[in-house]
Amino acid sequence: MPDAASHLPFFFGSISRSEAEEHLKLAGMGDGLFLLRQCLRSLGGYVLSMVFNLQFYHYPIERQMNGTYAIAGGKAHCGPEELCEFYSKDADGLCCTLRKPCTRPSGVEPESGIFDNMRDNMVREYIRQTWKLEGDALEQAIISQAPQVEKLIATTAHESMAWYHSNISREEAERRLYSGAQPDGKFLLRQRKENSTYALSLVYGKTVYHYRIDQDKSGKYSIPEGTKFDTLWQLVEYLKLKADGLIYNLKECCPNPSTPTGTVAPVLPAHPSMSVHRQFSSLNADGYTPEPIGTGKSRVLPMDTSVYESPYSDPEELKDKKLFLKRDHLMIDEVELGSGNFGCVKKGVYKMRKKQIDVAIKVLKSNNEKAVKDEMMKEAEIMHQLDNPYIVRMIGVCEAESLMLIMEMASGGPLNKYLSSKKDEIPMSNIVELMHQVAIGMKYLEEKNFVHRDLAARNVLLVNQHYAKISDFGLSKALGADDSYYKARTAGKWPLKWYAPECILYHKFSSKSDVWSYGVTMWEAFSYGQKPYKKMKGPEVMSFIEQGKRMESPADCPPEIYSLMQQCWTFKWEDRPGFVTVETLIRSYYYSIAAKTEKGSNLEDKTSAAFP
Ligand code: ADP
Ligand code: MG
Secondary structure (H helix, E strand, O other): OOOOOOOOOOEOEOOOHHHHHHHHHHOOOOOOEEEEEEOOOOOOOEEEEEEEOOEEEEEEEEEOOOOOEEEOOOOOEOOHHHHHHHHHHOOOOOOOOOOEEOOOOOOOOOEOOHHHHHHHHHHHHHHHHHHOOOHHHHHHHHHHHHHHHHHHHHOOHHHHOOOEOOOOOHHHHHHHHHOOOOOOOOEEEEEOOHHHOEEEEEEEOOEEEEEEEEEOOOOOEEOOOOOOEOOHHHHHHHHHHOOOOOOOOOOOEOOOOOOOOOOOOOOOOOOHHHHHHHHHHHHHHOOOOOOOOOOOOOOOOHHHOOOOOOHHHOHHHHOOOOOEOOHHHEEEEEEEEEEEOOEEEEEEEEEOOOOEEEEEEEEEOOOOOHHHHHHHHHHHHHHHOOOOOOEOOEEEEEEOOOEEEEEEOOOOEEHHHHHHHOOOOOOHHHHHHHHHHHHHHHHHHHHOOEEOOOOOHHHEEEEEOOEEEEOOOOOOEEOOOOOOOEEOOOOOOOOHHHOOHHHHHHOEEOHHHHHHHHHHHHHHHHOOOOOOOOOOOHHHHHHHHHOOOOOOOOOOOOHHHHHHHHHHOOOOHHHOOOHHHHHHHHHHHHHHHHHHHOOOOOOOOOHHHHOO
16 A cells, blocks of 8 residues: 555655755755655654754654644644645744755655565465465455555554564563673563563663553553554664663564564464454554444454355365255245346345355246246356456356346445435445445456446445445356457347447447446446436437537546546547556555545545545
8 A cells, every 4th residue: 555645756755863854954954845754653644854944843743533634733634745735835833834845866765664565465464364365365355455454464563573572471581682692772572461561671781671561542552651653563663763761772683483584474363353353443542443333343344254255165065066056955035135127136045065145036037938038047157157256146046936046145235225325424435445346346357358238336236335246247248259349239228328339339348348337337336326417318328428528527526536437438449448457546546545544444534525
């Protein structure tokens, strides 16, 4: 996840105070000369280093509980860039206004902090170990949940550090520190038996000193009277630079014999779900409010649900996998989830070898028209070939009282309905998250050479508020190995408002035309489920598009998102981006707002509303 300031030319990343001063000296020491650097104490915080009257001033910028940024006593801003812009116009208590950015020499990237370097590998290992994922399922989880997982890891990163000795006694700590050479500054960190607090043990003048590490009400760590830190690894990194009350600053680490050297894997507790809860509660203390999902439990990630992986990912269950399911393994509820021309969709339960799963059952109307049956079998054959966390999976078909298509359950229902009914509760960032998941699913379809042909908010179903799946493959086609599009012989009952010009003009359908539909789906989502093109009829929409007109941006829609919609509505399919590009673009926007708001577990921002 990029730092929210990484694009700023005057951001130097993780450099020390004295390094910052060196840079300012080299840049001439003019009044109002400034640079921005990562704060070594608070997660997501910065320091503004500047010059006035040949003196240096360093102002810590704290990331607040609500995800905004502020210098102590100053106004809050939605990001570091906005904050600097403000202080360039108004000194508002600083030594002077920001006048001249001290920029990084060309070719020099912001210095990455210790955590930045480990982050990607840790996210991967954390997801692999916590949810026991491999292969594509692992890759998809990384792409879709990196911001949330990073937040979890930040608070446990110390467990994988060589200097962390977990649960050892004071005597054992001394034994370890006294063994071998005893240079000043040799240290280790350990967990104390009593009330699971921590202690720092440090060698100075051949003597070991022990410091208690306190944790305040908001969860911040400090040695008594010392600077406060969000995480233990930040405290250690800081005390390496500065003694800050210790008898000596930390130097050489006394490595834990049981931490393999060079490891990046976090040492995970035996019960991953427990650890998630523990970590969420510390995040909570720090102001990342976990989502109240009824039970007061932490937010459920897609990987925590039963529909992230196929029920057949279990080799035992795979043994029984067949296209046609036995009727006596299927219990059909009277509850109707939805309906369409084909018939209705009912709720049910399907009994497998080891478990019973909730399913949605598309039941064909009892008329036995062969053409209708064939259509449903085609839909089934398409779905049979797909397996992705962001696509509704088919479990199988069942031919009994009527032909039935058995699917994974997505109990949140269609996206458009969900959003229109919960307009006030769902922040924009949540919609970005869901539409990013749709992009992941569509990228998969594109890669497998399938065209959906009916991508619309009504066909995006929700598993929960933070988990979307693409559904309804009734119009979908598998493309031939050498084909880039499907050509329909005759026009049918088509969702014209979602169709690209080449679909309507030449009956040509490709992943590029799905991209056009994705743009319309985005518009629906960011309009909280409104109908596209107002009261226009399908054919009117076509001439509207041919005149070069496009729908306007939904109210409060972030400009980056509207710009992506417009790219999806590129008239010529050759010039339109594919899903690889679309997914990359929405991902980087999604990560950037996650970095800005530090929503982690879900401190959901109304950033765009609060800061127009
Ligand atoms: P149609 O081809 O008629 O549009 P859909 O496949 O879109 O049929 O299903 C119609 C409705 O049935 C959906 O809008 C939704 O409410 C419900 N539904 C379909 N599939 C599922 C599912 N897997 N889980 C939950 N509800 C579903
Ligand atoms: Mg549908």
